[in-house]
Amino acid sequence: MRVNIQRIQRDIENLSSFNATPGKGVTRLAFTKEDREAREYIKNQMEKIGLEIYEDGYGNLFGRKYGKDRELPSVMVGSHYDTVINGGPFDGMAGLVTGLEIARYLVEEGIEHENTLEVVAFNDEEGVRFGNGISNSRAMTGDMKEEELDNTFDKNGISLRKAMEDYGIKPDLEAAKVKEGSIKAFFELHIEQGPVLIGNNNEVGIVQTIVGLDRYDIRFIGKAGHAGTTPMNNRKDALLPAAEFALELNRIAIDAGYGAVGTVGEMKILPNASNVIPGYVQISVDIRATKEEVINNIHQEMNKLIDSLKEKHPVEIQVRKTLYISPVNMSEEICTILENKAEELGIKYEKMNSGAGHDAMMMARIAPTSLVFVPSKDGLSHHPEEWTDYEDLAKGIELILSGVLELIG
Amino acid sequence: MRVNIQRIQRDIENLSSFNATPGKGVTRLAFTKEDREAREYIKNQMEKIGLEIYEDGYGNLFGRKYGKDRELPSVMVGSHYDTVINGGPFDGMAGLVTGLEIARYLVEEGIEHENTLEVVAFNDEEGVRFGNGISNSRAMTGDMKEEELDNTFDKNGISLRKAMEDYGIKPDLEAAKVKEGSIKAFFELHIEQGPVLIGNNNEVGIVQTIVGLDRYDIRFIGKAGHAGTTPMNNRKDALLPAAEFALELNRIAIDAGYGAVGTVGEMKILPNASNVIPGYVQISVDIRATKEEVINNIHQEMNKLIDSLKEKHPVEIQVRKTLYISPVNMSEEICTILENKAEELGIKYEKMNSGAGHDAMMMARIAPTSLVFVPSKDGLSHHPEEWTDYEDLAKGIELILSGVLELIG
Numbered sequence: 147m148r149v150n151i152q153r154i155q156r157d158i159e160n161l162s163s164f165n166a167t168p169g170k171g172v173t174r175l176a177f178t179k180e181d182r183e184a185r186e187y188i189k190n191q192m193e194k195i196g197l198e199i200y201e202d203g204y205g206n207l208f209g210r211k212y213g214k215d216r217e218l219p220s221v222m223v224g225s226h227y228d229t230v231i232n233g234g235p236f237d238g239m240a241g242l243v244t245g246l247e248i249a250r251y252l253v254e255e256g257i258e259h260e261n262t263l264e265v266v267a268f269n270d271e272e273g274v275r276f277g278n279g280i281s282n283s284r285a286m287t288g289d290m291k292e293e294e295l296d297n298t299f300d301k302n303g304i305s306l307r308k309a310m311e312d313y314g315i316k317p318d319l320e321a322a323k324v325k326e327g328s329i330k331a332f333f334e335l336h337i338e339q340g341p342v343l344i345g346n347n348n349e350v351g352i353v354q355t356i357v358g359l360d361r362y363d364i365r366f367i368g369k370a371g372h373a374g375t376t377p378m379n380n381r382k383d384a385l386l387p388a389a390e391f392a393l394e395l396n397r398i399a400i401d402a403g404y405g406a407v408g409t410v411g412e413m414k415i416l417p418n419a420s421n422v423i424p425g426y427v428q429i430s431v432d433i434r435a436t437k438e439e440v441i442n443n444i445h446q447e448m449n450k451l452i453d454s455l456k457e458k459h460p461v462e463i464q465v466r467k468t469l470y471i472s473p474v475n476m477s478e479e480i481c482t483i484l485e486n487k488a489e490e491l492g493i494k495y496e497k498m499n500s501g502a503g504h505d506a507m508m509m510a511r512i513a514p515t516s517l518v519f520v521p522s523k524d525g526l527s528h529h530p531e532e533w534t535d536y537e538d539l540a541k542g543i544e545l546i547l548s549g550v551l552e553l554i555g
Numbered sequence: 556m557r558v559n560i561q562r563i564q565r566d567i568e569n570l571s572s573f574n575a576t577p578g579k580g581v582t583r584l585a586f587t588k589e590d591r592e593a594r595e596y597i598k599n600q601m602e603k604i605g606l607e608i609y610e611d612g613y614g615n616l617f618g619r620k621y622g623k624d625r626e627l628p629s630v631m632v633g634s635h636y637d638t639v640i641n642g643g644p645f646d647g648m649a650g651l652v653t654g655l656e657i658a659r660y661l662v663e664e665g666i667e668h669e670n671t672l673e674v675v676a677f678n679d680e681e682g683v684r685f686g687n688g689i690s691n692s693r694a695m696t697g698d699m700k701e702e703e704l705d706n707t708f709d710k711n712g713i714s715l716r717k718a719m720e721d722y723g724i725k726p727d728l729e730a731a732k733v734k735e736g737s738i739k740a741f742f743e744l745h746i747e748q749g750p751v752l753i754g755n756n757n758e759v760g761i762v763q764t765i766v767g768l769d770r771y772d773i774r775f776i777g778k779a780g781h782a783g784t785t786p787m788n789n790r791k792d793a794l795l796p797a798a799e800f801a802l803e804l805n806r807i808a809i810d811a812g813y814g815a816v817g818t819v820g821e822m823k824i825l826p827n828a829s830n831v832i833p834g835y836v837q838i839s840v841d842i843r844a845t846k847e848e849v850i851n852n853i854h855q856e857m858n859k860l861i862d863s864l865k866e867k868h869p870v871e872i873q874v875r876k877t878l879y880i881s882p883v884n885m886s887e888e889i890c891t892i893l894e895n896k897a898e899e900l901g902i903k904y905e906k907m908n909s910g911a912g913h914d915a916m917m918m919a920r921i922a923p924t925s926l927v928f929v930p931s932k933d934g935l936s937h938h939p940e941e942w943t944d945y946e947d948l949a950k951g952i953e954l955i956l957s958g959v960l961e962l963i964g
Binding site for chain 1: 766781785789824829833937
């Protein structure tokens with residue numbers, strides 16, 4: 147392999163050390179002390195490699211290895227370095243380290259290229275502190291607005307703008323926006339965060355589409371009553387339609403096919419006492435699919451289900467949409483390049499979709515984008531035991547290196 | 556009517572004033588300042604009426620109007636004066652006030668009788684402070700044990716024995732036990748705490764049986780996973796079998812008939828996040844029926860259901876029985892007397908069952924016992940808005956007065 151496993155491992159381990167919860171997974175929220183330490187480490191590595199450091203109007207950190215023709219659009223590789231609370235060492239960092247390792251290889255081997263290579267370190271992808279997420283790549287696409295900086299607060303009431311200013315970044319959204327046509331290709335490597343690659347015994351996943359997301363909050367309003375003294379035919383049990391909904395949504399998602407998923411993950415029951423009939427139940431609904439048409443079909447089935455539940459149960463049902471994000475396709479051209487490269491390198495790959503959102507989802511708006519998955523042990527992530535074998539990570543980096551070499555001219 | 560609505564209302568209102576949460580329902584937990592104030596009020600009323608006050612080895616408070624023959628077994632009327640947190644003014648107190656009002660009537664009218672009338676004020680029926688309940692009537696039947704006094708604690712770690720001693724009662728369980736054959740009849744009036752009487756437009760319910768209670772805690776152990784990245788065919792969603800259980804238990808209880816009820820009232824979901832598949836769900840199961848045979852049938856159906864859920868869902872299911880109480884029949888003889896009296900008095904009554912436990916459930920072990928329900932507005936109880944119209948309450952008291960006069964000789 148051209149890439150160096152020891153260096154990759156060292157980067158991942160060093161980045162893990164900038165951590166607010168040692169021994170309990172990695173915690174590095176945006177614009178904190180740990181963020182600053184990790185950022186300094188990344189800058190140091192970029193400098194050591196010989197990259198030119200640049201920070202944009204939103205604090206995105208770039209390390210540039212210029213090509214012969216600086217006017218040509220750049221080839222960009224990277225991901226985010228923030229984490230969830232008690233997260234793992236790979237989510238985000240694996241993609242950032244991919245950029246660093248590819249730059250090191252190009253420098254060490256003295257490879258000349260026409261286009262500029264840019265390693266990018268995004269921040270605040272997880273959105274844990276301010277509840278928004280993928281903020282830095284959104285700033286690059288122009289999706290971030292001034293209002294959001296002022297109207298988004300952490301749990302201590304500090305606004306996003308104030309946190310950034312305290313950290314030393316004076317946000318300039320206009321300056322952060324990427325010029326049209328200035329990025330030739332964006333590559334992100336990410337851990338799968340699911341069980342598919344390991345289940346299929348594959349080493350790499352080449353993502354075709356990042357799923358769209360349709361979220362609802364549904365409230366079932368019945369009437370609480372004594373579990374002993376209220377006859378069965380005189381009840382308005384809010385749990386029953388909620389339970390039927392959860393079961394039916396599962397069936398609808400399976401029937402929809404195309405890898406669509408539907409989940410009731412959150413449920414609040416009132417008064418939640420063993421001897422009281424539930425008077426109120428609130429659930430979250432999370433629907434994801436790679437095609438807008440499939441999401442729409444599931445939504446229609448869900449509406450029919452709600453109508454039938456209203457007929458069947460003497461309970462009021464309120465449905466509120468809380469989020470909608472369209473599916474995003476990755477660049478077919480780059481996907482094809484990577485598939486060919488994987489064949490050449492003898493890397494066992496599969497074409498797959500991403501069930502989670504990533505910075506690549508935003509970057510696809512402004513550049514031909516590719517997302518490559520490496521296996522997650524037990525499908526775990528956002529968890530202290532999140533793990534990817536370094537051999538697997540190196541194979542993913544090797545594949546992206548091939549893609550970069552193909553495109554960088 | 557022979558009983559006096561104004562006096563009844565005054566007693567209920569006065570008792571409501573001994574309250575730890577004015578404006579937020581009535582809160583009077585056992586062995587507190589409010590308990591002591593209410594107890595003093597009850598003693599004062601008993602003295603005013605001319606009853607002889609007696610306290611047993613567990614602090615049960617009796618007011619006696621002796622009959623001509625003190626050797627004959629007594630006719631006892633009463634209920635409890637403790638409440639839940641933020642409860643209502645009638646639960647318990649209605650039955651105690653019944654005893655006081657009947658005693659007043661006998662004294663005022665100069666009615667002579669062979670057997671002694673005893674008005675009883677139980678305490679700690681709700682079991683809120685120590686988590687056990689119907690403690691005082693249990694002491695009278697011999698069901699209360701020394702260990703329970705020492706091993707039962709309130710949330711501040713004070714044992715039941717210590718709380719009683721601090722209150723001024725030195726528990727003597729042997730002395731509290733009622734001598735066999737010393738009670739000819741026990742009458743308890745209670746609010747229905749359900750919607751049946753009002754639904755049927757009846758004034759009084761003559762309880763035939765207090766239902767048996769079968770309680771379980773069921774745990775569904777699946778596996779948490781990312782709601783976006785875990786395919787439908789690779790999930791161990793703990794919510795699905797729990798939801799199916801709740802729906803099927805409802806059907807089983809309806810199919811069982813005989814007024815049986817089955818309720819899933821409590822549900823705990825982990826991790827309970829909109830984008831995570833539930834990995835663990837714990838539910839409470841509450842089954843009640845008037846016949847042991849019906850409870851057993853429901854339990855068997857529940858076991859079959861659990862087996863089929865285990866086959867259908869890749870989730871571990873653990874079932875733990877948490878409580879079993881057999882159904883308790885009221886005295887057929889006294890029921891018949893009350894039915895005849897209701898006819899004579901023109902009181903619209905129905906024979907019904909009690910879905911909740913009461914002191915009468917324990918008293919039935921040591922005496923022919925009768926439980927009479929009066930209507931609860933909206934079926935509400937254990938709630939600040941718990942309400943029974945005084946006219947309805949007076950009719951229930953009138954009926955019990957007739958029963959007492961029939962039996963007191």
